[in-house]
Each structure stands twice: as C-alpha cells, then as structure tokens.
Amino acid sequence: QVQLVESGGGLVQAGGSLRLSCAASGRTVSSYAMGWFRQAPGKEREFVAAINWSGSFTAYADSVKGRFTISRDNAKNTVYLQMNSLKPEDTAVYYCNVDRGTASQMRQREYDYWGQGTQVTVSS
Numbered sequence: 001q002v003q004l005v006e007s008g009g010g011l012v013q014a015g016g017s018l019r020l021s022c023a024a025s026g027r028t029v030s031s032y033a034m035g036w037f038r039q040a041p042g043k044e045r046e047f048v049a050a051i052n053w054s055g056s057f058t059a060y061a062d063s064v065k066g067r068f069t070i071s072r073d074n075a076k077n078t079v080y081l082q083m084n085s086l087k088p089e090d091t092a093v094y095y096c097n098v099d100r101g102t103a104s105q106m107r108q109r110e111y112d113y114w115g116q117g118t119q120v121t122v123s124s
Contacts (some may be wrong), residue, residue, distance in 0.1 A: 001113065002026045004096055006023075009118030012086055020081040020118060022096030030074035033099045036081045037107040038092035039117075045095070049081060050103035059104055072124045093117040 018093040020036070035050035041071040049070040050059045057068050079096055095117045099106050 002029060002098055004115035005077065006096055006115050006118040009094060009120045011121045011123065014087055014118075014122055014124050016086050016122070017084045018044075018086065018120060019083070020094055020096075020114070022081075024077045024079075024098060026051060028112065029077055029098045033101060033103040033106055034072055034079040034096060035071075035103065036070060036079070036094060036096050038090075038094045038120075039093040040089075043092075044047075047107045048094070049103070050099075050105040050106040056102055056107045059107060061107075064124065083120070086120075088122045091120060091122050093119050117123045 003025045004022055007023045014019055031053050033050055033052050033111060036048040037045050038048050039045040048064055049068055051070045051072050051087050055072055056072050067085045072079045095114050099109060
C-alpha cells in the first residue's frame, strides 16, 4: 500500500500562487501515473491534473488549464502542483493519488485510498 502525504496548502489572496507537494512512501512510484484532485465544501471530489511516469504527458481539468502546472521528481517519489492566478473557486482540500494505468485514465478513475489532503483557501 502506498502512503501519500500532501503539503503546501495555505491561505492566499486571489491572484496569488501556491506550490503543493505530495510525497509517496511504501513503494517506488516512478513507473506510476500521479495526479491531483480536490474537494470543495459540499461538492464531490474532482480531477485537477495528472502526469505520466516520465513527465512527458500531462492532463488538466479545463478549470485550471493555463494556471496550474503538474510536475514530478521520481528520485524523491514526489509530485508537485504549481498553482498560479488562484481564484476563490479554487478553495478546496487538495489530494494526490497514484495509478498503475495511464495519466489520462486518472480523470475517470475512483480510488479507495486517499491521504489527509492539504487545505487551500483563496480569499477574494
């Protein structure tokens, strides 16, 4: 079982930036796709971004395209989410996950295990 620990959230004003990190432990995930999801209060968890094992392919939700960038460091078993031009509607708890399939499949997949997440709050 892979354990996931998200960090880097916080309170930021609209237009600001944050960089989230997600460290995986328990096994090496360098051959796995990795992705970010978020859940706002009263809403279902939704896909944000995913990256393939080598970093050569990325996928984004339309709502974050052009503002967020996903990247990874396989040596550190870590995936990052650089969030720029943040909006109040980006306020949510952000989670990461890993998948043995492709990054594009993560958009539709459901997962049984989630880390504790990291809270991002964007004030207007």
